Amino acid sequence: MNRVPPSLLLALAALCAALTVASSSVTGICIGGAALAISLVLCRGSISSAIAFVAAYIFVGIWAWHLAPPPADDTSTRTRTAVVEEARTGTCGTRAIVTVPQDGGAPLRVSLVVTDIVPTLAPGDIIAFKSRLRPAGHLSDIPGMRMAAMTERSQRISASAVVHRDGVTVCGKSDDIRFVPGRLRSAIADAVYASQLSPGASALLVASALGTGDTPPDTREAFRATGLSHLLCVSGFHVGVIAAVIGVLLWPLSVAGMRRTRFALTIAAVWAYAFVTGLTPSVIRASVMVTVFLVSKMSNRGYSPAGALFFAFFVVLAIDPYKLFSAGFQLSFGAVAGILVFAGAVGRMTAGHRMARRLLLPFAVPAAAFTGTLPVMLAWFHTVSLSSVPVNAVAVMLFPVFMCAGLGAVITGNSLFADAVNIFHSYASAALDTAAEASPALVSTPGTLSLLCLTAAIAALGIVAKAANNRLRLYSAGAAAVCLLATGCEPQQRGEAVIIDGDSRGTDIHIVSHTEAVSYIGAASGRAVTDFSPFFALYGSTPARHPRPGRVDSPAGSIAFAGKAMPEGHADIVVVTGRFRGDTDVLLDSTRAACVIIGADIDDSRCADIEAAARRRSVATHRLALRPFCRIIQNE
Numbered sequence: 001m002n003r004v005p006p007s008l009l010l011a012l013a014a015l016c017a018a019l020t021v022a023s024s025s026v027t028g029i030c031i032g033g034a035a036l037a038i039s040l041v042l043c044r045g046s047i048s049s050a051i052a053f054v055a056a057y058i059f060v061g062i063w064a065w066h067l068a069p070p071p072a073d074d075t076s077t078r079t080r081t082a083v084v085e086e087a088r089t090g091t092c093g094t095r096a097i098v099t100v101p102q103d104g105g106a107p108l109r110v111s112l113v114v115t116d117i118v119p120t121l122a123p124g125d126i127i128a129f130k131s132r133l134r135p136a137g138h139l140s141d142i143p144g145m146r147m148a149a150m151t152e153r154s155q156r157i158s159a160s161a162v163v164h165r166d167g168v169t170v171c172g173k174s175d176d177i178r179f180v181p182g183r184l185r186s187a188i189a190d191a192v193y194a195s196q197l198s199p200g201a202s203a204l205l206v207a208s209a210l211g212t213g214d215t216p217p218d219t220r221e222a223f224r225a226t227g228l229s230h231l232l233c234v235s236g237f238h239v240g241v242i243a244a245v246i247g248v249l250l251w252p253l254s255v256a257g258m259r260r261t262r263f264a265l266t267i268a269a270v271w272a273y274a275f276v277t278g279l280t281p282s283v284i285r286a287s288v289m290v291t292v293f294l295v296s297k298m299s300n301r302g303y304s305p306a307g308a309l310f311f312a313f314f315v316v317l318a319i320d321p322y323k324l325f326s327a328g329f330q331l332s333f334g335a336v337a338g339i340l341v342f343a344g345a346v347g348r349m350t351a352g353h354r355m356a357r358r359l360l361l362p363f364a365v366p367a368a369a370f371t372g373t374l375p376v377m378l379a380w381f382h383t384v385s386l387s388s389v390p391v392n393a394v395a396v397m398l399f400p401v402f403m404c405a406g407l408g409a410v411i412t413g414n415s416l417f418a419d420a421v422n423i424f425h426s427y428a429s430a431a432l433d434t435a436a437e438a439s440p441a442l443v444s445t446p447g448t449l450s451l452l453c454l455t456a457a458i459a460a461l462g463i464v465a466k467a468a469n470n471r472l473r474l475y476s477a478g479a480a481a482v483c484l485l486a487t488g489c490e491p492q493q494r495g496e497a498v499i500i501d502g503d504s505r506g507t508d509i510h511i512v513s514h515t516e517a518v519s520y521i522g523a524a525s526g527r528a529v530t531d532f533s534p535f536f537a538l539y540g541s542t543p544a545r546h547p548r549p550g551r552v553d554s555p556a557g558s559i560a561f562a563g564k565a566m567p568e569g570h571a572d573i574v575v576v577t578g579r580f581r582g583d584t585d586v587l588l589d590s591t592r593a594a595c596v597i598i599g600a601d602i603d604d605s606r607c608a609d610i611e612a613a614a615r616r617r618s619v620a621t622h623r624l625a626l627r628p629f630c631r632i633i634q635n636e
Contacts, residue, residue, distance in 0.1 A: 013056035124179030227388020236286030282332035338372015457483035
């Protein structure tokens with residue numbers, strides 16, 4: 001038991017603490033408890049290992065408890081002051097994460113949507129906005145939407161809010177040091193856009209080198225369809241490119257006998273880049289692994305990639321245990337784990353076959369990363385590009401050239417250099433668009449059991465790839481086959497479904513029946529309040545969108561809207577919107593509704609009046625301000 005690497009014990013301690021303390025799901029807590037039991041067995045026989053494991057577990061657990069998002073107790077509509085932590089401006093609005101101080105309590109992290117691109121928000125802005133808050137986790141009851149709740153968990157979001165452009169005001173700027181990287185990124189991005197690079201090349205360079213997300217929607221879709229989305233955000237790949245370039249530029253120091261100085265400066269440059277790009281989980285992971293590698297070179301000690309990966313796992317979760325639930329964290333560590341386990345198998349299989357080795361070796365790393373991230377991609381995005389392996393094999397060779405040449409053109413200001421980069425970008429974009437149109441995709445919405453079986457199958461294949469004992473490899477191959485067969489055995493109970501959701505922009509109805517899927521959109525913009533595409537993916541359908549009528553027939557019964565006009569006749573469900581000014585008692589008596597849904601655009605006092613009238617008639621009520629209304633009618 002003394003042979004268990006200390007870095008592995010640290011990683012297991014951080015994993016167990018994050019799952020048992022920071023997870024909000026029973027499944028996560030159970031997995032964390034099982035991992036904790038296994039870890040304690042591994043520590044058996046070594047007092048020092050057990051002490052180190054318990055100390056790391058307690059540290060990460062206490063830190064996770066300290067960082068736990070506080071509940072949003074006050075969800076009323078009022079003006080709040082907040083500091084913008086992150087902001088992304090799209091084509092029709094801005095999404096931001098803001099920190100709202102509370103009297104006598106921890107500040108709330110709120111996901112804020114501004115339904116216009118004006119005013120432009122930037123990290124560090126102090127704003128005042130007027131809106132009601134919707135508690136986090138409001139989508140957890142919707143089938144297929146568990147990843148939305150997990151994203152909120154990873155960002156430690158307590159509530160969400162929607163505000164129109166005239167409902168938010170920028171009051172000032174915060175001078176906190178944590179906003180310095182954002183300002184540096186903005187200054188560098190401005191310099192790139194002011195260069196002689198084309199707008200498309202500038203946007204791609206800024207998005208890939210700084211992680212600003214400035215690329216247009218059609219470019220993002222092309223990268224997604226070909227499995228290259230990781231190039232549009234700063235990841236371990238970019239850190240590796242930066243480390244390699246800095247190492248080459250500092251090569252004269254090694255020639256001059258200053259080898260350790262060269263490595264130290266490279267480490268400093270890598271962490272400076274990580275600081276500027278925002279210290280995302282994938283960047284921290286890569287920076288830690290590069291640091292461990294260079295320190296081992298400086299001290300003339302052996303380097304273990306697996307040990308460095310385990311140590312980076314611990315470091316990221318020690319900084320923020322909630323990052324365990326983010327897609328970026330899972331994809332980053334899954335990709336590297338896949339590379340460490342499977343990439344070498346290609347070399348062993350082609351030993352003695354020089355031609356086959358040359359043909360297959362460029363695809364070994366992309367294929368290994370694809371294998372390691374397959375369960376994560378299916379869980380988060382429900383689709384996997386089947387052309388991602390060959391496309392990534394080419395992109396890994398060409399994209400560093402584009403990054404270095406683009407940055408060189410910006411720094412030197414040479415027009416010929418910039419023209420060459422622009423030409424390269426135009427041809428590469430055309431080739432990427434062609435590949436995206438022809439790229440086949442695997443679309444699947446596996447359940448929790450299927451994902452666990454798929455992950456177990458990949459783990460068993462990893463044992464096959466790494467084990468030296470033939471009997472162990474045979475048993476592992478059999479276990480992998482059984483797990484793969486089990487992935488398709490999870491029963492799907494979908495049934496017909498009705499979802500009603502709304503906020504200050506309007507109220508939507510989403511219906512899935514045996515014959516069709518349709519969304520009735522209440523907002524004048526024609527855009528749904530919430531993107532329920534993962535929910536519709538469970539049914540393998542894309543809904544047709546229509547303006548919302550005054551009355552809708554659904555599997556849950558007839559649904560009538562009480563707005564400017566009083567609905568006529570019986571309705572099983574009545575949705576009361578903010579435009580309703582009539583008498584609630586008359587409304588309930590005339591419709592004889594079994595359920596009243598109170599729109600999210602109704603103030604608290606009006607909500608109380610409607611709920612009181614419904615209680616007098618034993619009618620159920622549901623507030624859209626707290627969570628969407630969802631009803632599943634199971635098929636017989």
